[in-house]
Amino acid sequence: MSSYFFSRLKILILSLFFASLIIFFMIEIIPGDPASFMLGINAEPETVDALRKELGLDISTFERYFNWITGMLTGDFGVSYTYRVPVSELVMARIGVSIPLALYAIFLSTLIAIPIGIFSASNHGNFKDLSFMGFTQLGIAIPNFWFAMVLVLIFSIYLKWFSAGGVPGWDKGFFVNLKALTLPAFALALPQASILARIMRSALIETLSQDYFRTARASGLTFFQAVKKHAFRNALIPVLTIIGLQFSFLIAGAIIIENVFFLPGIGRLIFQGIVQRDLIVVESVVMLLVFSVIIVNFLVDMAYLYVDPRLRVKK
């Protein structure tokens, strides 16, 4: 068991190291200087030099890489060039939008997908199944930013039920924020729900043909009792894997939805950072995302130990 743990840990550390190298040097070679961007077209050249010095851009790239990586090891992600506040502070504020949004979207997509999946599987092959699957096909095909704009048009502009975007902030109470995140979460959830529903359906159809399901029916359970007790739990394994994958996508991939609903999330922070050449923000945030994905993978690997007893056996 410990050899498995250490081999995974080694992979974890190596992945982080190579990721940091790639991220830092990829971003450093983007043309454009943060100091000249900040000072604009009327600035005197010596002013630009003074600012470069103030931002610590006058030292070599390797030195900066070294400072960045050693800083991160001690939890210091650097100070944003443009905002002049620690990157960790920026990230903490943005996470308060991105994580609740992702969780809300996952919640909605699960809520929509699982009943549809079960319903379609139980009507396997008939008209009801086909029409629901047709809808999920549409859900995958519709770009979510377009769907988001339609939602805004209907619910914000005509019905005026929701504001067109933005979040009030968690100090203003839980429900106002939940309300503000409802449309963006729906927009994010639709394609995810469509994928999830299809996976739920096919996983369930697969388990419905298993011997144990037939045995359960034979023992006198109704179709839905048998699904609830036996088939559903087994079908859930691929669904959970997909939900896990979707979560990291929803945190980083919500950038377009964040723009449509002008939400101050992680995606917009990265986007703004790139445009303003706030390189330290981009590097640190991307590194944090990579870190969280790698850690999640590591934890999943560890979880296999628990789920799959074969991995626990020493070789």
Add this chain to the structure above:
Amino acid sequence: MKILKPLFAIIITLMWMSPLYAEKNSVVIGMQLEPPNLDPTGGAAAAIDEVVYSNVYEGLTRFRADGSVTPGLAKSWTISDDGLVYTFQLQENVKFHNGSDFDASDVKFSIDRARDENSTNAQKGLFKGISSVDVVNSSVIKITLSNPNGGFIRNLAWGDAIILDPDTANSAASEPNGTGPFKFSKWVKGDRVELVKNNDYWGEAISLEKASFKFISDPTAAFAALMAGDVDAFPVYPAPETLAQFEADPNFNVIVGSTEGETILSTNNKSEKLKDVRVRKAIAHAINRQAIVDGAMFGFGTPIGTHFAPHHPDYIDLTSQSNYDPEKSKSLLLEAGVSDGLNLSLKLPPPSYARRGGEIIASQLREVGIETKIENLEWAQWLEQVFKGKDYDLTIVSHTEPMDIGIYGNPSYYFQYDSQEFRNLMDALNLETNDQERSRILKNAQKLIADDYVNGYLFQLAKTGVANSKLVGLWKNSPTQANDLTGVSWSN
């Protein structure tokens, strides 16, 4: 499925819990770009001034909505006969938002800081001619120039010349502490900046209790936010294609004003292909300005023939000198020895005036046999390649600084116009304090750059804003980049 019922119940309850924006002594202003920081002395971003200028921070003098410069923290001033010594009488009983008193030493600190060797002031040039700043007593400051500068009072009105409290100057980027009628309250990064009324303001009291600036970069989202009532005004509205809809709606006012933005087809005067004035003249005659204004700007904008704002009293209309005449353009190209066509690079920064305008200009130039290769750049790339590297033939940029014709006197500026005659004019202008004489020099300068066809002069950028029709007192024009809220109020 039983879960669906309570869920719908929750959603419906949420819908009716509308936010409490009912009381109308606050305003939400929409802006497309978020300021990178809130210190106008430490960055060029227009968004900084658009939040804090004359709301939070004040300078010795200030711009008014009509472009005039009036006293600010300086009550009055006298100028010595040789034009070198400015003595400012300061407002008294002024306090910074943190409670410390404002006096002449703060002025000395702020101006010395801006012109310091290590200054990161984006408009350091404004302070170049200052030789010393002296405190006479707590309410009188004396600024001595090394050469007379007729535009000095105007320079002090810029956002880059605001007065800071020495104790808090280093935290100005994130926690501004000024003397203005609004106090900084909070900044939710990526989302909004909130200001509240400063009850101890020295000047005329304002009517708003609270003001928020909300940052919405996506044009469609800006439209939705206005329509849904999430923002009360978008002074620089990014989706001109939807303006007609707002014009037809009695709940909204469309505010069309002018800016200081001369939008020009900047031309690399040192480029092998463009150093012949006949070629540049040919380009000028190949451009149909009105078609660009109509096609790229939805009809908003005034064609210009030189680098000067049409609403300025000294402006002269030189558009006829580069009127749209493709035949003339073709013969000029022939005359210049360009018979087998011309291939030029056209590098476009992100604003829509450049991207949309660029497409139109490319097709107009093709008509006279000039092929352009369009390259879309981000701002940071544009600054690197075009502005700093001068690696371009043509580009489109709006020069938004007020009264910036002086850039033509700098031969290493990115369009690389090198004219001793022009530099002489600028030297004469700086020494001149007589208004009539200054006007004559400015007119000659406009004429000279138009004669030399330094750049293709396109149009003066319009300011198109949308506001709730009950909101009054917003600036129509933008003599400087600002959203001055001191005169804004709600009508009944």
